[in-house]
Amino acid sequence: MQAIQARLLGGEGALLGDADLLTVLLGAAMPARHDPDVLAGEAIARFGSFAGLLAAPLRELQGFAGFGAHSLAAIKLLHEAALRLSRARMQNETVLTDSARLIGYLTAVLAREKIEQFRVLFLDAEDRLIADEAQARGTVNHTPVYPREVVRRAIELEAAAIILVHNHPSGDPTPSPEDLSMTAQVVEAARVLGVTVRDHVIVGNGRWTSFSEQGLLDGRH
Structure with a gap:
């Protein structure tokens, strides 16, 4: 040794x-x-x-x-x-310019979780990370999310944008109808108060889904 x-x-x-x-x-x-x-x-x-x-x-x-x-x-x-260390690096850069680093960080945080966890990344006007916070923990296939609470916290942190994140313990990151509906509700609640939802990322086992990349942010697909 x-x-x-x-x-x-x-x-x-x-x-x-x-x-x-x-x-x-x-x-x-x-x-x-x-x-x-x-x-x-x-x-x-x-x-x-x-x-x-x-x-x-x-x-x-x-x-x-x-x-x-x-x-x-x-x-x-x-x-x-x-x-x-990974969070500190993202705080000094525009989060969305390095998607591999972002996915790597989210995977490290959530990929092996056995129950669903809903997190929010709060960003400033230049899309730099202000905070990453766990908002709720649920069961093996459901986490209660309250859009007004998400937006309220964004206002408290003076965030200009947010990235929604949760995991699917099954390993399959395919969005459920509930995921799509919840995302649309958060997008609308945030829009009213001038906060932009940049993405919603679902983390599975070695796989992930980006709502932004898939055109799913409005929840109607």
């Missing part, structure tokens, strides 16, 4: 494999464990990748034999740090 640490400190982290990175993380969080490389290999096999491990819900991580309180805390801390 010392050789892996040396490569990290030497700026070669991008050349390391997922299991090597996880070995270092587990070695730091569980110094008394003599075989972090074995546990790291098993964890990568279970969760698919280092990114998949970081994004896994806590309950899934807790169900994996070998992870203790220190390793779980280290994994979730690193995940939160990665999300904050």
Whole structure:
């Protein structure tokens, strides 16, 4: 493991494999464990990748034999740090100019959620990120959304535009009739108060749907 640490400190982290990175993380969080490389290999096999491990819900991580309180805390801390770094980068740029970065961030936040979560990205007049907030959590296939509450929060933050986001735990990001209707209601409520809905993104498992790209923002398709 010392050789892996040396490569990290030497700026070669991008050349390391997922299991090597996880070995270092587990070695730091569980110094008394003599075989972090074995546990790291098993964890990568279970969760698919280092990114998949970081994004896994806590309950899934807790169900994996070998992870203790220190390793779980280290994994979730690193995940939160990665999300904050991604948000900070978007706050300094126009969010919609780099759709790959936006989708990557939203996927990291929502793709492995087992229940629906509705989030709103609040943007300034130049489409830079002001805030990303979870507005509601629901069931495996439904989240209650209140358009007036969404718009009220946009006004509080002095946002000029918003991006609606939610996940489909089924993995299929195809919009439901309820998704289309809710989107149309938010678009209309926002329009009345001068707030623009830039997009509604549904995140699935490795897939997503952009209402803007599909021409669905008015909810009538």
